Amino acid sequence: MSVSTTPTLLDRPDAPLVGGYEVIIGFETHSQLSTRSKIFSRASTAFGAEPNTQACAVDLALPGTLPVMNKGAVERAIEFGLAVGAHIAPRSIFARKNYFYPDLPKGYQISQFEIPVVQGGVVEFFLGDRKMAVRLVRAHLEEDAGKSLHEDFIGQTGIDLNRAGTPLLEIVTEPDMRSSAEAVAYAKELHKIVTWIGICDGNMQEGSFRCDANVSVRKPGGPLGTRREIKNLNSFKFMQQAIDYEVRWQIEQLEDGHAIQQATVLFNPDTGETRAMRTKEDAADYRYFPDPDLPPLVISEDWIAKVRGEMAELPRVMAQRFMNDYALSEYDATQLTQSLALAAYFEAAAKACGNAKLASNWIMGEISRRLNAENSEISASHISATALAALIVRVYDGTISNNAAKQVLDVLWNDKVVIEPSATDQTLIDAIIEAKGLKQMNDTGALEKIVDEVIAANAKNVAEFKAGNEKALNGLVGQIMKASKGKANPQQVNDLLRSKLA
Numbered sequence: 001m002s003v004s005t006t007p008t009l010l011d012r013p014d015a016p017l018v019g020g021y022e023v024i025i026g027f028e029t030h031s032q033l034s035t036r037s038k039i040f041s042r043a044s045t046a047f048g049a050e051p052n053t054q055a056c057a058v059d060l061a062l063p064g065t066l067p068v069m070n071k072g073a074v075e076r077a078i079e080f081g082l083a084v085g086a087h088i089a090p091r092s093i094f095a096r097k098n099y100f101y102p103d104l105p106k107g108y109q110i111s112q113f114e115i116p117v118v119q120g121g122v123v124e125f126f127l128g129d130r131k132m133a134v135r136l137v138r139a140h141l142e143e144d145a146g147k148s149l150h151e152d153f154i155g156q157t158g159i160d161l162n163r164a165g166t167p168l169l170e171i172v173t174e175p176d177m178r179s180s181a182e183a184v185a186y187a188k189e190l191h192k193i194v195t196w197i198g199i200c201d202g203n204m205q206e207g208s209f210r211c212d213a214n215v216s217v218r219k220p221g222g223p224l225g226t227r228r229e230i231k232n233l234n235s236f237k238f239m240q241q242a243i244d245y246e247v248r249w250q251i252e253q254l255e256d257g258h259a260i261q262q263a264t265v266l267f268n269p270d271t272g273e274t275r276a277m278r279t280k281e282d283a284a285d286y287r288y289f290p291d292p293d294l295p296p297l298v299i300s301e302d303w304i305a306k307v308r309g310e311m312a313e314l315p316r317v318m319a320q321r322f323m324n325d326y327a328l329s330e331y332d333a334t335q336l337t338q339s340l341a342l343a344a345y346f347e348a349a350a351k352a353c354g355n356a357k358l359a360s361n362w363i364m365g366e367i368s369r370r371l372n373a374e375n376s377e378i379s380a381s382h383i384s385a386t387a388l389a390a391l392i393v394r395v396y397d398g399t400i401s402n403n404a405a406k407q408v409l410d411v412l413w414n415d416k417v418v419i420e421p422s423a424t425d426q427t428l429i430d431a432i433i434e435a436k437g438l439k440q441m442n443d444t445g446a447l448e449k450i451v452d453e454v455i456a457a458n459a460k461n462v463a464e465f466k467a468g469n470e471k472a473l474n475g476l477v478g479q480i481m482k483a484s485k486g487k488a489n490p491q492q493v494n495d496l497l498r499s500k501l502a
Contacts, residue, residue, distance in 0.1 A: 008174055009224075010135065015178035019251050021217040024224065025183050025243065026175035027134075029190060030168045031200040032144070032208040033076045039143050039167035040067030040110065040294075047206050051149070055161035061106040066293050073167040074297065076199035077117045077141055078307045080169060083197050083314055084136060086121030088304055094141075094294040097286045103146035103159050111170075113288040116140035117297060123173075124316065125189035127182055129331050134186045135174040141297075142168050163207075169199070175214065180243035184236050187211055192338060196315055204234045211239060215246045217254070225250070226260040230267055230274055242267035246274050318343055326356035335364055342378045345385045352389030352425075355396055362392060366406060370413055382413040390425040394433060398489060404438035411436070441487040450488070451496045454479045465501060473497060 015022055038045055041058035058065045081088045095113040118139035125132055144166040149158040171190065177183045191209055194200040202209045211233045216225035230246060233239040245267070250260055265274040313321075315337045322333040322343075336346045346363055350356040367381060367388065374380070383391075395405045411432050433439060441447050454476055455462055464472035473494070480493050 008135075010174065010176040012176075012178050015220075017220065018217070018247055019255075020219065021247075021251050021254075022220050023178055023247050024175045024216045024218065024227070025177035025179075026214040026227075027171075027173045027177070027183065027186065027190075028212040028214070028229075029171045029187070030144070030210045030212075031080075031171060031194050031202075033073050033167040033169055033199055034201060035070055035072040035076070035167055037070060037072075038165035039070045039073050039141065041165055043165060045166050047203075047208075049162055051158065051160035051162060053162065055146070055164050059105075059161065059165035067110065067291075069294065069297065070167060073141060073169075074117070074299070075307050076167075077139065077169055078299065078304055079197050079199055079311055080139055080171070080194065081118035081121065082304070082308055082311065083193050084118075084121035084123060084139075086136060086139070087119045088299055089115055089117050089119055090299055090301075091115070092117045092140075092297045092299075094291045094297065095288045096291050097142075097288055099286055101145065102157075103148050103161065103164070105146070105161060105164065109143060109145060110291055110294070111142035112140035117299070118169075123186060123189050123193070125185050126331060126334055127185045131330070132182060132185065134176045134182075137172045137174055139169050139171045142170055144168050169194075175216075180240045180247070183213060183243055184240050187239060188236060192315065196340060197311060207234065210234060213239065213243055213246075215243055215250070216260070217247060217250045225254075226262050228260065228262065228274075228276075229264045231264055231277070233267065238267055238269050241269070241272055242274055245272060249274065312340075315343075322346075322356075326350060326360075328356065328360055332360050332364065336360060339378065345378050345381070348385035349389045349392070352386045353392040353396070355392060358392045358396060359389065362388060366409055370409075382415070383409065384425070387412065387425040387428065390429040393426070394429060398440060400433055400438050401440055401486070401490065403486065404433070404440070407436060407438060408432050437487075439487065440489045441484050447484070447488055447492060448496060450480055450483045451493065451500065454483060455497075455500060462501060 009024070012022075032045075033039075035045060037043060038059060041056050043056040043059055044054045046054070058067060078088055080086075092112060092115045094110055096108040097111045097113070098108045100107060116138040118136075121136040121139070123134045123136065125134075144163045146159055146161040146164040149160055151158065173186070177186060191202050194209070195202040200208055204210070213230045213233060214227045215230060216227040218225040228246060228250070230242050233242055246265070253260060261276075262279065263276045264278050266277050267274050319330070319333040319337045322328050322336060323330060326333075328336070337343045342363075346359060349359040349363065353359055367378075367383070371378065371381065391405055391408055394400050395402060400408070408429060458476055458479060461472045461475045465476070476497055477490065477493050480497075481488055481490070
């Protein structure tokens with residue numbers, strides 16, 4: 001949980017309004033760190049073990065036990081801070097957050113309060129073709145609690161303490177988002193960052209990446225509304241549905257003259273509604289105080305430099321390189337660095353075909369369209385990067401048209417071709433083009449004959465074009481493409497027509 005402070009609002013005069021209200025959204029995201037052991041003990045963090053088989057004496061705070069900081073968890077926090085351009089605190093403090101809940105055997109959670117390890121930072125992303133930015137307040141290390149298992153069919157609740165002590169990095173934003181679409185785009189970008197740098201596996205179904213959305217509404221320019229926190233959103237689809245419902249509910253309450261009460265709410269995907277779980281606590285309710293068993297966490301500049309030197313190329317750095325090396329737009333470069341696998345696929349295709357812009361267009365167009373239809377990632381592409389490059393080469397050199405290339409792609413995507421073990425990507429593409437008769441007509445003499453015949457048979461279109469009606473040319477082009485069975489090069493057809501009708 002973040003420190004309760006007066007939020008610093010991002011000035012958004014362009015913010016969309018819902019029923020005359022401005023929506024204010026901030027996020028708290030719990031990212032489970034990818035260490036093999038827990039944050040203060042050697043117990044395993046592996047998912048799926050039998051209940052209560054991975055909770056040791058330290059996790060339960062049994063008498064005589066002392067927590068010991070997991071170095072790997074600290075290094076992952078440093079990596080995140082570097083990835084978002086944040087300040088890494090040279091000295092941070094662990095505190096005890098006191099509250100009672102059955103799955104919290106200690107009666108407190110070890111977290112960070114006044115001095116978190118990561119301070120500030122920003123997450124940038126595109127919403128459509130518009131560049132957005134969400135400012136971060138902090139990211140702090142803490143341990144997870146256990147889990148209550150509600151067995152409705154027998155009317156009992158069990159407690160599984162396997163998650164107790166699992167290392168988390170809680171990432172807290174400023175209330176900079178103004179719609180559910182912005183919130184989902186931010187969450188997806190954050191998910192990309194933590195999985196890209198490898199500090200979190202991002203598995204939302206297993207609880208490795210859990211988002212809490214703080215939502216309030218207000219009249220433009222008015223005082224901030226009372227926020228309600230939607231807990232444990234574990235899918236991007238449910239995230240958008242939950243925020244949209246909560247916004248509508250709050251507006252209806254205010255319009256009916258009711259006050260919004262600060263609360264923690266849950267989203268029910270079956271009903272599409274949020275419901276209050278408990279009243280929302282403030283920081284003072286948790287009686288934070290420094291943990292007496294843990295010394296301050298000291299991070300030297302040398303340690304930060306070592307972590308920085310071992311990190312993979314960051315998405316924003318790679319996107320800038322794509323802009324510099326391949327002359328891509330910022331939007332294209334950002335879209336192609338949505339994952340390491342996608343970026344690698346693009347680079348392989350661009351280098352193999354020698355035309356980065358065409359590679360970008362085909363990947364973001366036809367390849368993405370087909371993957372989205374199958375709800376798949378680039379790793380599931382039915383065509384390799386080098387095979388796509390071979391197809392692009394034949395488009396670029398005029399052998400086939402874009403439409404013909406899509407037909408070749410269909411053949412490959414639907415596994416309608418047997419690939420000989422000795423075949424290269426280029427010979428495979430060329431064989432499909434030949435077998436389907438997709439080569440463009442590049443015989444100028446044959447094409448000129450068709451053009452002459454179409455001009456002679458379409459005197460009306462010719463007269464209209466000569467009178468200044470540009471659209472009349474399209475009719476002539478269509479007739480020529482039909483006569484050539486789609487094999488004529490459209491640009492060559494245009495050039496020939498304009499030359500003959502000048």
